[in-house]
Amino acid sequence: MIEQVKAILGYGEICDHCLGRFYGKLSFGLTNQERGHALRVAAALDANEPYHPAAGVCWVCNNLFDQVGLWAEKVCTALEGLEYSTILVGTRVPPLLTESEEMVWSDQNLRSPEPLKSEMNREVGKAVSAKTGRMVDFKHPDVVVILDIAGDQVEVQVNPIFIYGRYQKFERGIPQTHWDCRACHGSGCEACNFTGKQYADSVEELVGRPVMVLLKATGAVLHGAGREDIDARMIGTGRPFILEVDTPQIRSADLKELELAVNTAAAGRVAVEFDRWALRTEVETLKSNKAHxxxxxxxxxxxxxxxxxxxxxxxxxxxxxxxxxxxxxxxxxxxxxxxxxxxxxxxxxxxxxxxxxxxxxxxxxxxxxxxxxxxxxxxxxxxxxxxxxxxxxxxxxxxxxxxxxxxxx
The missing domain is CATH 3.30.70.3190 (Alpha-Beta Plaits)
Structure with a gap:
């Protein structure tokens, strides 16, 4: 492996992060920077030559890892005003940087490298977590932040939240979900009084509007366990549904407060019970549920x-x-x-x-x-x-x- 390391050092100036990352899946308890430093020392000892620390501009990453703190600051600024508990960082790496590291992988037949974006995700994620006190969550993050390296900007994707509940519909003539006008397909025309809608209201809108206001969200989609005909009432125990709330700025709402807001606004037409928070994976289960x-x-x-x-x-x-x-x-x-x-x-x-x-x-x-x-x-x-x-x-x-x-x- 030492001869391989010497060959990599012969490509040009390379930082310890990138050198270590070429062997990123070897050993444990080391950062790539520590691993790269150790490999550089080992190569100098093996060759009985003076040790030369990393210097200059890394030809692989252009010293990207010197900017981890700056990227973490950009992320924190982009997240201001949002309520979130968990976060996940992703990186959009310029093709030139990806090609540089992949060339070394191929030339040296490396078996255990870690991609540049993986280290960047981890290091910036750790820095943001330290600054904000929020935890990294790989499965169900509240927000996903994308580092656009080439564009020198941060993109924030606020993940939706999901509420499981049941609704009753007391008024006939209300569809379960929004219908675009058949004549204009939602663009607005005389037939729909320029609303773009076939029906003035739907269960989805009657439930979703108050929730969107309280959570400062951009939209709400109702996923029902089946649907009743537009001229049918849904009474008794109600129909199970999951409300998907898009891009909420507030996530820690009290479900009973949301329930009261819906039932007050839609009184006499629709009523809901919000039972619990749900997961995205439950939507498919609900919609495929073959309930009697x-x-x-x-x-x-x-x-x-x-x-x-x-x-x-x-x-x-x-x-x-x-x-x-x-x-x-x-x-x-x-x-x-x-x-x-x-x-x-x-x-x-x-x-x-x-x-x-x-x-x-x-x-x-x-x-x-x-x-x-x-x-x-x-x-x-x-x-x-x-x-x-x-x-x-x-x-x-x-x-x-x-x-x-x-x-x-």
């Missing part, structure tokens, strides 16, 4: 029908696997295929407003309106098919969506 759902519907049947006749028909749907071709009403946005879903429980609760009140517990993905109407034969069996007369849902409420288990790493 319970519905309460009002059904109108053509002609006279006794409750006994209805109950006999419902018994024929109890525990049955339903074959449903993609309903016509969603065919424009869903793949046209036949899905099989089970009716777990179905029963009549009585008569309301001249219509039958029916409760259905169904497997995730069961289309309830089509279970009743048959959708012109696309859903079989259906209540319409069994009764031999048209039946349709006039109102639908979701009363239960199963909870997902707490997420993890």
């Amino acid at each position: 759902k319970k519905y309460r519907i009002l059904v109108e049947v053509e002609g006279d029908l006794s409750e006994d006749e209805l109950n006999l028909a419902l018994n024929r749907l109890q525990g049955v696997t339903i074959h449903q071709r993609t309903p016509r009403r969603v065919a424009h946005r869903r793949a046209d295929k036949i899905r099989e879903r089970d009716v777990l429980e179905i029963r009549c609760l009585g008569i309301e407003e001249g219509r039958y009140s029916i409760e259905v517990l169904g497997e995730a993905g069961l289309y309830i309106k089509e279970l009743i109407s048959g959708d012109d034969g696309r859903t079989r069996p259906s209540l319409t098919e069994i009764l031999g007369r048209p039946a349709q849902v006039t109102s639908l409420d979701v009363v239960l969506v199963e909870e997902m288990a707490n997420g993890g790493e």
